[in-house]
Amino acid sequence: MIEFxxxxxxEHYRVSDDLAGKRAKCKECGDVLEVPMPAADDADEYAVxxxxxxxxxxxxxxxxxxxxxxAPGPAKTAPAVPPSDEVLQGATDHFAYEIxxxxxxxxxxxxxxxxxxxxxxxxxxxxxxxxxxxxxGFKGGLGKTLGRALGGESLIINTFTAQDGPGEVTFAxxxxxxxxxxxxxxxxxxxxxxxxxxxxEGVELSGKWQGAKGFFSGEGLVLLKASGNGDIFFNxxxxxxxxxxxxxxxxxxxxxxxxxxxxxxxxxxxxxxxxGGKLKTxxxxxxxxxxxxxxxxxxxxxxxxxxxxxxxxxxFRRTKSR
Amino acid sequence: xxxxxxSRPAASVAKLTLEAGESVTCEVGAMIAMSTGFDVQTTTRxxxxxGGIVKGLKRMFAGENLFLNHFTATQPNQTLIIGPGLxxxxxxxxxxxxxxxxxxxxxxxxxxxxxxxxTWQGLGKALFSGEGMFWVKCSGSGDLFLNSFGAIYPVDVTxxxxxxxxxxxxxxxxxxxxxxxxxxxLIGxxxxxxxxxxxxxxxxRLYCQSHNPPSFGKLLGPKLKxx
Amino acid sequence: xxxxxxxxxxxANIHVKxxxxxxxxxxxxxxxxxxxxxxxxTKWSGGVVRGILRRLFxxxxxxxxVFSTDSQGELVLTQPFPGDIxxxxxxxxxxxxxxxxxxxCESGVKLGLxxxxxxxxxxxxxxxxxxxxxTGRVWFGAYGGIFQREISDEYVVDSGHLVAYExxxxxxxGMAGGIFSSFFSGEGLVTKVRGPxxxxxxxxxxxxxxxxxxxxLY
Numbered sequence: 001m002i003e004f005x006x007x008x009x010x011e012h013y014r015v016s017d018d019l020a021g022k023r024a025k026c027k028e029c030g031d032v033l034e035v036p037m038p039a040a041d042d043a044d045e046y047a048v049x050x051x052x053x054x055x056x057x058x059x060x061x062x063x064x065x066x067x068x069x070x071a072p073g074p075a076k077t078a079p080a081v082p083p084s085d086e087v088l089q090g091a092t093d094h095f096a097y098e099i100x101x102x103x104x105x106x107x108x109x110x111x112x113x114x115x116x117x118x119x120x121x122x123x124x125x126x127x128x129x130x131x132x133x134x135x136x137g138f139k140g141g142l143g144k145t146l147g148r149a150l151g152g153e154s155l156i157i158n159t160f161t162a163q164d165g166p167g168e169v170t171f172a173x174x175x176x177x178x179x180x181x182x183x184x185x186x187x188x189x190x191x192x193x194x195x196x197x198x199x200x201e202g203v204e205l206s207g208k209w210q211g212a213k214g215f216f217s218g219e220g221l222v223l224l225k226a227s228g229n230g231d232i233f234f235n236x237x238x239x240x241x242x243x244x245x246x247x248x249x250x251x252x253x254x255x256x257x258x259x260x261x262x263x264x265x266x267x268x269x270x271x272x273x274x275x276g277g278k279l280k281t282x283x284x285x286x287x288x289x290x291x292x293x294x295x296x297x298x299x300x301x302x303x304x305x306x307x308x309x310x311x312x313x314x315x316f317r318r319t320k321s322r
Numbered sequence: 323x324x325x326x327x328x329s330r331p332a333a334s335v336a337k338l339t340l341e342a343g344e345s346v347t348c349e350v351g352a353m354i355a356m357s358t359g360f361d362v363q364t365t366t367r368x369x370x371x372x373g374g375i376v377k378g379l380k381r382m383f384a385g386e387n388l389f390l391n392h393f394t395a396t397q398p399n400q401t402l403i404i405g406p407g408l409x410x411x412x413x414x415x416x417x418x419x420x421x422x423x424x425x426x427x428x429x430x431x432x433x434x435x436x437x438x439x440x441t442w443q444g445l446g447k448a449l450f451s452g453e454g455m456f457w458v459k460c461s462g463s464g465d466l467f468l469n470s471f472g473a474i475y476p477v478d479v480t481x482x483x484x485x486x487x488x489x490x491x492x493x494x495x496x497x498x499x500x501x502x503x504x505x506x507x508l509i510g511x512x513x514x515x516x517x518x519x520x521x522x523x524x525x526x527r528l529y530c531q532s533h534n535p536p537s538f539g540k541l542l543g544p545k546l547k548x549x
Numbered sequence: 550x551x552x553x554x555x556x557x558x559x560x561a562n563i564h565v566k567x568x569x570x571x572x573x574x575x576x577x578x579x580x581x582x583x584x585x586x587x588x589x590x591t592k593w594s595g596g597v598v599r600g601i602l603r604r605l606f607x608x609x610x611x612x613x614x615v616f617s618t619d620s621q622g623e624l625v626l627t628q629p630f631p632g633d634i635x636x637x638x639x640x641x642x643x644x645x646x647x648x649x650x651x652x653x654c655e656s657g658v659k660l661g662l663x664x665x666x667x668x669x670x671x672x673x674x675x676x677x678x679x680x681x682x683x684t685g686r687v688w689f690g691a692y693g694g695i696f697q698r699e700i701s702d703e704y705v706v707d708s709g710h711l712v713a714y715e716x717x718x719x720x721x722x723g724m725a726g727g728i729f730s731s732f733f734s735g736e737g738l739v740t741k742v743r744g745p746x747x748x749x750x751x752x753x754x755x756x757x758x759x760x761x762x763x764x765x766l767y
Contacts, residue, residue, distance in 0.1 A: 084329060100752070101694035104332040104409070104559040105632070107752040122735030123760060125725070127698075127706040127750060130741075134726035136734035158734045172693070172710065172752055174761025176409060176631065177333065194764070238409065239329030243355070251355040270362060292358075301355055301403075303333040308351060308407035310765055312535070316543025317766075332559030332631065409631055410560070472631070473556035475564075482585035489581045489627075521585065530582050530625070532555075532562035537578055537629035545759035547766050 004035065084239060090181060092231045094118070094200035099179050103239045106179040108171045108198065112162035120158045120171055120198050128160065129167035135159045157205075171198060173235040180240055180258075180300060181233055188227040188261035194306075195224075195234040195257050202230030234258050238304030245293050253289045254305045262297035323433055323465055327412050328403075334412040335405035336430070336467050340395035346465075347392050348431035352404040359397030364390070406430055406469035408535060413474055415466040421495040426456035427535070428468050428491045435464030459495070468492055472533030482523045488534030494526035550655070552686070558633035558694035563626040563653065565616075572617045575626050575653040580614065583624035590615045626653055626688075634690040635749065643682040646689050646713045649755075655685030689713060693753030700744030708740045709754025717746035 004013055015035060026033050084103040090096070095118055096111040107126065110118050114131075125134070136158050160169050173179070175194075182189060184203055199205065206225045226232050236257045243249060245263060253267060270290045293299055323346065324339040335354060338346060342359075350364060393402055406412065407427075415422065417436055432438065439459040460466055468474075470491050477483055479497055493499070499522050522528055550573065551566040565573055567587060580589065592613055616624055628634070637644060639658060654660070661680040681687045691712045698704065700718060705725070714720065721743075725736035742748055 100696070101558065103329065105693040105752040107694070107696075122733075123757065125707055125734075125736050126710045126752065126754075127704065130703045130705055134730050134734055134736065136726070136730040136732075156733055156735070158730075158736070172754070172757065174753075174757040174764075176693075176753060176758070194761075238405075239333035239335075241328060241335075241403070248358050249355065250358060252353055255354045303329045303335045303354065303405050304409060305351065305354075305405075305407065306765055310762070312407055313539055313542060313546065313762065314549065316539035317546045318544060318548040320548045331556060472560040472627070473562065475555075475625070477582065483582065484585050484587075485582040486580060532560050532581060532625065532627050533629075533631060534581075538631070541629050542755070542759060542762070545755070547763050549766075 084178070088181065092183070092200065094202075094231055097181065097231075097233075099181065099233075103178040104176055106173075106177065106235065108179050108233055109168060110160075110171070110198070111166070111168050112160070113166050114162050114164070117159055117161040118169065118198055118200060119203075120160060120169075121196060122156050122158060124171040124173065124197060125158070125160070126170045126172040128169040129162075131162055131165040132167035132169055133161050133163045135161070171233075173197060175235065175237040177236040177238050177302065177304070178240040179233055179235045180242075181231065182258070184226060184228055184230055184232060186227075186229055188225055189232065189258055190261065191224045191226060191234050191258045192256050193222045193224065195236065196226070196232075197235045198231075198233040199226065200231040203228045203232055234300075236300070236302035237306055237309070238302045241301045241303065243299050243301060245295065245297055245299055248292065248294045249299070250290050250292050251299060251301055252305075253291050254307055255301050255303070256291055257300040257302050259293065259299040260297035263293045263295045263299065265294075266292045268292060325414055325465065325467075327414065331411050331473055332409050333405075334410070334469070335403050336412050336414070338402045338404065338431075340393070340400050340402065342395050342398050342400075344434070345392055345394035346402070346404075346431050346433045347390055348404050348467075350391050352406065352430065353391060353393075354403040354405050356393070356402045357400045359395055359400045360402065361394045361396050363392045363394075404431055404467075408469075408471050410469055410471040410531070410533075411474050412467060412469045413529075415468055415492070417460060417463050417466050419461075419463060421459055421461040422466070422492050423495055424458045424460055424466075424468060424492040425490055426458055428470060428531075429458050429460070430467040430469045432460065432467070433465040436460055436462040436466055468529070470529075470531035471535045471538075472531040475530055475532065477528045477530060479522050479524065479526055479528055482521060483528065484519050484521050485528070485530055486534065487518050487520050488536055489530050489532070490520060491529040491531050493522065493528040496524060496526035497522045497528065498524045552636070552688075554634050554636060554688070560631050561628070561634035561690060563634060563688060565624050565626060567616065567618045567622050567624070569619055569621065570617075572615055572656050573624075573626075573653055574613050574615050574656065574658075576613060576651060578629060579626045579652060580616075581625040581627045583616070584622040586620050587616055587618050587622035587624050590617075628652060628690045630692045630755070632690055632692040632751070632753070633695040634688055635695050636686055636688050638686050639681065639683055641682075641684060643680060643716050644687070644713055645716060646679040646681060647691075647711060650689040650691055650712050651679050651681070652688040652690050654681065654687040657683050657685035658687050659683040689749075691749075691751035692755050692758065693751035695749055695751055698748050698750060700742055700746055700748055703741060703743050704748075706740045706742060706748070706750060707736065707754065708738065709756040710750050710752070711740055711742075711748060712751050713749040714742065715746040715748075717744070718748055719743045 024033060024035060086102065088099040088102070095116050098109040099106055100109065101107045112118065112132065136156055179197060196205065204227055234257060240257060250270070259265070267289060323344050326337045328335050328337055340346065412430060426440070437460070439461075440456060468491060474491055487501070499520050501518055502521050550568065550571040552573070553564045554561055555564055556562060562581065567573065592615055634652060651660070659682050661682070689712065695712060719742070721741050722738050723741045724731040725734060725739045731737060
C-alpha cells in the first residue's frame, strides 16, 4: 500500500502499489497529483523542501510532496536518542547548565551560584552577568600545560566564578556544531584537539599525542585526556553522532571528537582509502588515516571534516604580497 | 541498499547499509565511519562492478586532489556513513531512467546502475571555469545522493524560473536553460550583486539550495591569515 | 505580501510571494532564485555619500535591490553565511542593527546610518550601526542562531555576538576582566549593555569562526 497526502490540500490517501506513478485528481481539492513510489523512504527527501513543493507534471520522478518539513534526526525508527535540536539541561554538583541552539550552533549556558566556578577554553565566552568574575590563568602546573600545548589546546584556561551573587555565562565555540555534556566518574575520556570546551572542578586535563606520525599529520590523532570526577563539555564541527561500539568499528581520524578509555584504538592507513600515488594534499585530506576501535565503549563522531573546510576556504584567502 | 539521512538539516550525513556484493561510489574523503566488512578501491576510472560508467573524471577533479572510492560489502549488513565537505543537507534521489544534471560539488555518491558523465558542458565552460564549477550528468537507475550548501528546495518549473547560478543543485534535463543577467540593464545587475543567473524554462524539476559557497568564502576569506 | 522564513536557524532563508504593487527591498546579494515575473531594480541605498561611507567602513554594500511584480511572483532571499533570520514588524519604533545584519525590508521602513562611536570601531565592529525605523517588516540575520534577552540592569556581551538592540539600551565598551585577564583570556574587549530593553544575540560570531579557522592554518 502507498500512503501519501495531496501536496495542495493535505488530504490523506492510501492506495495499492500498482497505482504508483499514476496521475490522479484529488477528491478534495481537484488538483492533479501523482501517486508516489511505494518505497516509504522516498518521502523524506522531498519533505525537506517545505510546504510549497507542488505536484510535478510530466516525466518528473515521483513527488510525494509532504506538506510539513522533515523533523531532524533519523527518519523511520523511533529515536532512542532525543531529537537533535532538543534543549539539553541538567544540574550537577558544580553548576546548572542548558545547551541551546542545537545541533548546528550550540550554545552552553552555565548558571553559577555564588562561589561556583567553571573552567573554559579561551575566547569561548559569548555573554555573562556582571556578577561573574573572569580570571585567565595557567591551570595544572607547567608540565601539564606543556602537554596541553602539544595537545593543540592553548596553555590558558579561563576561570569564571560567580562572586557578588548568582550569575550566568554563555559559551560558544568558534566552529558551527553541537555540544555534548559528559560526566566523568573516575574514568578517562580522550578528546580530539579543538573539541574541549568547558570543565568543572574535579577534572584534570592533560595532553596525549600519538607520536610523531599523529603530530605531523595535521588532525592525525592528537588527543587530550580528561579524567577525574566532574563535568566536561566538548564541541564538534558539524553534528555529533554517538556510536556505542560493541566489537569493532572504523572511523576516519578527522571525524573523531571523543571516545571512552574502555576502547582500544589503533591508527592505521587503510590503503583503499588513500587518494593514490604522489598526491600532495595541502590540508591532509584523503591520506586514508583511520582509527580502528575495538572493545566496548562510546565514540563520538562529528559529521564534518576540518581539512575539507580548510581546502575549500583556501582559495578565498588573500595572498601575501612579496 | 538501505539508507538513512541523519543530523539534518545542516550537517547531514547518509548512513548506508549494504548487503554482501552491493557497492557504492563516492569521492575520497567522504567516508566518515564504517564497519569492517568492506573492500575499498580507489580509482580514477570505473573498474567495472563498482558502480556505473564514469566519464570525464579527470575534468571532474582537475586541480582537486580527489579520487573516487568504491565500497563493496563483503559481508551482510555492513554500514557506511558518508558526508560532504561543507555544512548543508543531503538528499536521496531515486533515479528511474531519465537524466539529472548535477552541480559538481553537489554529487555525493551513487550506487550501481548510475552512469556519471562529467564531460558535459551544456551550461558553458567559460562561464564557470573561474568558479571551479563543473556539471555531472547522471543517468540510469539506482540510488543517487546529493548534497547542498544550505537547505534544498525543489521547484517544479512550468513557466520560466530564474536562479542565481551558485544556487543550482540539480535539474532534470527536460528543462531548457540559458544564462543571462538578473536585472533589466547590465549595469544594474552587475552592481546589484547578482552576477549571472540561469533562466530555466519548459517542464521539469529543479533543485535549488538556499545558500551558495562562494558568497560565504568571499566574506570569510579576507578575515583569515593570508597564504 | 506573504513572506515565510524557512529552515531556521541553520540556513534560514525567506520565501516571498509578491502581488502586483507590492515591493520588497533587499541587500545586494540576497536573491537566490525567483520566478521570471519578478522585476529587479538596483538602487543606491541612502544617498551617494552615505553609501560610500558604508562601503568603506561598514559591511553593508552600497546597493540594494528592489523587487516588484506586475502580475504575481515568488522569490527566495538568503544571506551569504549560514545562520538564522528574524523578522520584526516596526510600528513607528526604531531598532539598531550591527553591520552585516540587515537583509530585507518593506517600503515603509527607513534605513539610516548611526554613528556607533569610536569605541565600537576599536572593538572592530565597524564605525556604524544601521538604524531601521518607520512602518513595516524588517528582516535581519546573523551567523549562528538568534535569540532575545530582556535586559533590566547590566549584561556583558562579546561584541561579535550582539546582533541588534532597542534604542533604550545603552551600550559601552569595556574589558572582560582585569587587564591581564582580558588579554590572556582571549576575551578582550566586550560590550556592556544596560537596560531596560531588548537585545538580540547570535550563538556564533564571525570573528570566532575566523579565529578557529586560523588556528588550523599555517
